[in-house]
Amino acid sequence: MSYKTFVNGFPLSGSELNQYLMSQVIAVFVDSAARTSAIDTPLEGQVTYLTGTNVFQYWSGSAWVNLLPVVPDAPSINNISANYTIQASDNNKYVVSTGSAVTVTIANVLTAGQRVDFIQDGSGQITFAAGSGVTLQSKGSKLKTAAQESAASVVCVASGQYRLIGDLGA
Numbered sequence: 001m002s003y004k005t006f007v008n009g010f011p012l013s014g015s016e017l018n019q020y021l022m023s024q025v026i027a028v029f030v031d032s033a034a035r036t037s038a039i040d041t042p043l044e045g046q047v048t049y050l051t052g053t054n055v056f057q058y059w060s061g062s063a064w065v066n067l068l069p070v071v072p073d074a075p076s077i078n079n080i081s082a083n084y085t086i087q088a089s090d091n092n093k094y095v096v097s098t099g100s101a102v103t104v105t106i107a108n109v110l111t112a113g114q115r116v117d118f119i120q121d122g123s124g125q126i127t128f129a130a131g132s133g134v135t136l137q138s139k140g141s142k143l144k145t146a147a148q149e150s151a152a153s154v155v156c157v158a159s160g161q162y163r164l165i166g167d168l169g170a
Contacts, residue, residue: 026056032064075117080104085131086154090116097145100124106164107131110156117153118166120145128154128164138164145169 004020006012029035031052039046042059047067049056056067077094084095085105091114095104101124108131110116120126126145130136136143136154145152145167152166 035064081122086110086116093117094119096121097124097126098122101127103127103129105129105131106134106136106154106162108133108160110154110162112156112158115153115155118145118151120148120150123148125169126150126152128152130162133160134162135160136162136164138168140168142168142170 004016006020027035027039027046027048029038029048029050031050035048035050039048042064044059044061046059047056048058048064057064058067059065073092075092075094077096078090079096079098080102081097081099083103083105085107086095086109087107088109091110094117096119097104099122104118104126106128118126125147128136128138128143143164146169147167150167150169152164152168155163155165157163
């Protein structure tokens with residue numbers, strides 16, 4: 001496909017509009033459903049931008065593929081001061097213990113590759129406990145943060161299989 005410079009006063013045919021303009025712009029949609037509704041037959045190499053997820057995608061000839069790696073949002077912080085059970089929504093978050101000792105129960109709510117990070121901001125240690133259906137393993141079988149300002153992470157390595165890593169103590 002060539003490139004064309006348009007000149008005022010010259011007619012623009014439908015085929016030129018399609019060839020030079022429609023196939024060479026980035027169409028903007030709220031989400032993939034809106035895009036699918038508007039584009040029945042995408043052309044290989046066609047590029048779109050989805051405002052709902054801030055993602056550029058191109059049509060590979062058989063599927064829409066991310067043009068650039070998706071940059072995750074910065075993790076948010078969840079402050080806790082009492083015993084806590086992790087939730088699926090804790091993925092990619094920091095759970096910060098702000099006071100006395102707490103027990104964090106690792107529920108089987110994450111999928112392989114997901115993680116939750118913990119910080120012992122208060123003086124009390126965080127003790128980690130396996131919830132129902134969870135196998136929780138760590139180096140030396142340590143299940144507590146070492147001291148104030150210690151950090152640890154729980155990583156799901158397979159369904160029901162979690163690893164506790166970080167600054168762990170007795």
